[in-house]
Amino acid sequence: MSLLVVGSLAVDTIETPFARKERALGGSATYISLAAQYFVGADISLVGVVGDDFPAHAWKLFKDRGFNLDGVEVIEGGKTFFWEGKYHYDMNTRDSIATELNVFADFSPKVPNAQLKPEFLVLGNIEPRLQSDVIDQLQAQPKLILLDTMDYWIKSARPALEETLSKANALVINDSEARLLVETPSLIVAGKKLQQMLSPVTDRIVIIKKGEHGALLFFNDKLFSAPAYPLEEIFDPTGAGDSFMGGFIGYLARRGSIDYENVKRAVVFGTVLASYCCGKFSTEGIESLTLDAISDRFKELQFLSAFQEEPELAIG
């Protein structure tokens, strides 16, 4: 089924305790679409903005996969969104060394006419007002509208974010942002409160990402606790959250139906894509996977989280 991806397209300079890479490919729309394509193939359209410095190998990467790029605006003489970050020893914290919005500062997403009826829509972490504007442009209700956001928007644009949430039916958010948005220490309470902020007329899906501790899925009145993939070493966590979103919505778009079993599996496939993302620099970890490799980690996650019923039911 068709998937529309709206988000940033960027150039990242990344330093980790292990290595440094200058001007690598980045941006939420990049990671989301590269991760999703393993499941939906070419039926992906991107909406974003770049300068004419956007790397040739990135264009090639997208075109080779058959993505529709009609919605990617190229600003002649403009510079692509640039981010430079440095990760600390434990990889859980990072410093932003530079954030140059460049052409992204005036980004006003315009969905091409041919893409106004996507079956699945994912809105990467951009200004909530713009996310809302994309939803308003659509000519039909998608099966799923999935949002990302961040602490910056929670603090600076709460009313716009709340309006956007009320038009969506799925939110992916990390644990500290969830606690910030609904002001409660309990993640279980937070997830339920976040569900109440989503559109009341559809399924309500909230996923709280907990990094090395896995993720919690709130699907209507059901809960699912997903394990993290047990990585011994994280090479570069940049884009892991976006890869998660791409794997998640890509799998659902492939399946086409939003039910509890599919959504649980989608969380696990998101976890698999995020784990591969962390294994190499930039997008390299999710550029050339095989379905066998994806399936292997899915099965590993199943093995490490499954336990059997107590055989002796009357344990006393």
Added chain:
Amino acid sequence: MSLLVVGSLAVDTIETPFARKERALGGSATYISLAAQYFVGADISLVGVVGDDFPAHAWKLFKDRGFNLDGVEVIEGGKTFFWEGKYHYDMNTRDSIATELNVFADFSPKVPNAQLKPEFLVLGNIEPRLQSDVIDQLQAQPKLILLDTMDYWIKSARPALEETLSKANALVINDSEARLLVETPSLIVAGKKLQQMLSPVTDRIVIIKKGEHGALLFFNDKLFSAPAYPLEEIFDPTGAGDSFMGGFIGYLARRGSIDYENVKRAVVFGTVLASYCCGKFSTEGIESLTLDAISDRFKELQFLSAFQEEPELAIG
């Protein structure tokens, strides 16, 4: 099978954001044995020390359950170990207001002759030198020796702790303590390094407790990621870790055999007992459970962590 529990017997004054309770029953041996008895019944012996102020209702609680108390030394005119703590709003942090070791300061555990061949031994969080001394007193190798420890001993008694670990085959430790003991940010690496510190001649079991994020089990070369029980409200977390240990070793002592499926289930039963412990003050949450109530939460944990195989194996 017989279970020997060595640890503290205490009186706790606890303040949470919800309420305050003066001189409640506490101590690691208390929580461990109360949690374990649901699985092993009366076949539990305690080794500890109290003053003659140890509350009458505590004696009654132990005697009603048929515990062997020959190893509990009563110091006439002495005062029982007293701890006073205050929990913060998020329940994850607490301040120790008072720690009065009293008779516990000179505790030198002496295992009664009749208990020198326990099949299962659990050593609550006491000085590593004393834990080691208990192991040396035994006349036969137990099926399982389970240890707890804390940051204080890791910092102040590392050589003794390392010696004790080398005589044990199971360790329960929380995530920050695991990172401190083996100095690595990755919990996966930490768990494997901790296994190497245990006795090389038996199964090696390490459980890293992650609070609201569940627990990781390292069983020989296998890993298991256990979910947390989704509590919306924590009433009093005192003793949750000890209740976990009691549920864990109690279930294994009931089963009698240490295999991967049993050990995984034991982690889940430990999680169940810890969750009940958090629901009321002091030991109240684990004093009068039913096996049905324990079994219900076990099944809930199974439901919220299970996901099905991908039906379409060739997902591409």
